[in-house]
Amino acid sequence: MKLTWKDGVTTAIAALVVAVYVLFLSGADVVLVSSVRGAAAAILVLGVIGCGYGAADELYKAPKSPAKLTYTVIATTLGIAALGGGLIALIFASEVALGVLFGATIGLWSLATTRHITNTCRAPQVTGDVSEARKEETPL
Template sequence: MRLTWKDAITTVVMAAVVALYVAYTQGSDLLLASSVRWTTVSILVLGMVGGCALGAADQLYTGSRSTFTRIYTVVTTVLGVTALTAAVIGLIAANEVALTVLFAATATLWLLATVRHMLPVTAGPSEPRTIIDHEVIDPEKPVRH
């Protein structure tokens, strides 16, 4: 695959998440980073906009998938559920540990998605071939389909 404009936007969103989290840990008076709850809401909303809304997770759950894609899907699903659970705990209990878990899960999801988009796509046994075998064997021979 390759990086797209969506990856650029999610990187900007992730930079905002990092800035908010750092502002909170430094005791900032900014409204969105002034308390555990406000910071949790901010990171949750930014994560949903930057990750969920711009993502293409539906592609991971449809069609044939390689072993790498299956493992990636499981890992990212667990991280997503962890982030959501941490956000709920952070909102209800105003728990700083939950906020830290939410931040770490969000950052890890962004990193995994970005690295995955930088990896080259290789045709696996379950994916359709793009060229016909005889064209590879004898490229000079005219092909009639």
């Protein structure tokens, strides 16, 4: 499977996430990212937007092969870690939780991009005229 424009959008969002985190770590005096809570809010918003473009909704509709099940478990675990880290960073201003949020967000992006490149979890392709195939299967 080749990469699509959605992968380009998610890559740009991932680059913004990296920029926010690097600005925070460097102590830059930027309005939004100079505090843990601000950086966490920015990364959470960017992550939600990126999740919409990199989502694998077809994996939740079709029967799961072992590869699809493994991918689903890993992606779900990373998503829960990102959300948990983000909430803890927002509530308690924890730099460790911000690091977890950053790592899980970049992990989700790299996992989705790798899946798109290798096509390991593709949905089954339907070819031909489905209505004609059903007519042939239906006894008269």
